[in-house]
Amino acid sequence: MHARITMGNVTMQTLEASHLRRWMMLCAAAMTQQHEYLTQLDAAIGDADHGTNMMRGFSSIESRLEGLPATARPSEVLLMAGTALMGSVGGASGPLWGVALRRAGKVLEGLEQVSLEAFAGALKLGLEAVTELGAAELGEKTMVDALEPAVRALLEAAARGDDLAEAFAAAHQAAEAGARNTAPMVARKGRASYLGDRAIGHQDPGAVSTVFIFAAFERAWLEA
Ligand SMILES: [Mg+2]
Numbered sequence: 001m002h003a004r005i006t007m008g009n010v011t012m013q014t015l016e017a018s019h020l021r022r023w024m025m026l027c028a029a030a031m032t033q034q035h036e037y038l039t040q041l042d043a044a045i046g047d048a049d050h051g052t053n054m055m056r057g058f059s060s061i062e063s064r065l066e067g068l069p070a071t072a073r074p075s076e077v078l079l080m081a082g083t084a085l086m087g088s089v090g091g092a093s094g095p096l097w098g099v100a101l102r103r104a105g106k107v108l109e110g111l112e113q114v115s116l117e118a119f120a121g122a123l124k125l126g127l128e129a130v131t132e133l134g135a136a137e138l139g140e141k142t143m144v145d146a147l148e149p150a151v152r153a154l155l156e157a158a159a160r161g162d163d164l165a166e167a168f169a170a171a172h173q174a175a176e177a178g179a180r181n182t183a184p185m186v187a188r189k190g191r192a193s194y195l196g197d198r199a200i201g202h203q204d205p206g207a208v209s210t211v212f213i214f215a216a217f218e219r220a221w222l223e224a
Helices: 017-045 051-067 076-086 093-107 116-134 144-160 164-181 191-199 205-224
Strands: 003-007 010-016
Touching: 010 116, 017 051, 017 076, 017 191, 017 205, 051 076, 051 093, 051 205, 076 093, 093 116, 093 205, 116 144, 116 164, 144 164, 144 205, 164 205
Parallel strands: none
Antiparallel strands: 003 010
């Protein structure tokens, strides 16, 4: 059942901790299923560890979810997930997602139900944490190229008053388009940047795993 909150005479769909738990489970399943593909992408322009890293990170979240009390709030799910990613994953994308989820979790502290507007705002702060820590900007062939358009799509959906299914579908599509756009880019960050023009033609693995994370988010909502 999708929860709703009523403000004045407006009723809004909201996210709850159960949705975020399901999101993390679906991320873990996707990373396990796709780890070889992600590693292939990373082998082309990096050090061939992205699939293993993301699988290890989200498996660690999955195993810690059981230990989280049933009464845990959305913020607690995100904080736990971020901490698990930061503590279990090498490479860059895992810890960066860890920081993003922790930053988003902090902003949502105390809330039982989260509106689309609040969630989009929290992810925006998560994105800012990623760009600060990774010193990455749009167009540098990184996860930011998928994450930024996805967050923007959520913010725009919130501003339009879209329902959550539309909003998450838009975010997923924006992430996918963003990841595709990394193929013709020259990398400016990480090992891929040493390749110069030879990185052209390959999608950034961190951008592609970001697509899986938003795809899982959409699915988690549809299955609720
Ligand atoms: Mg790597």
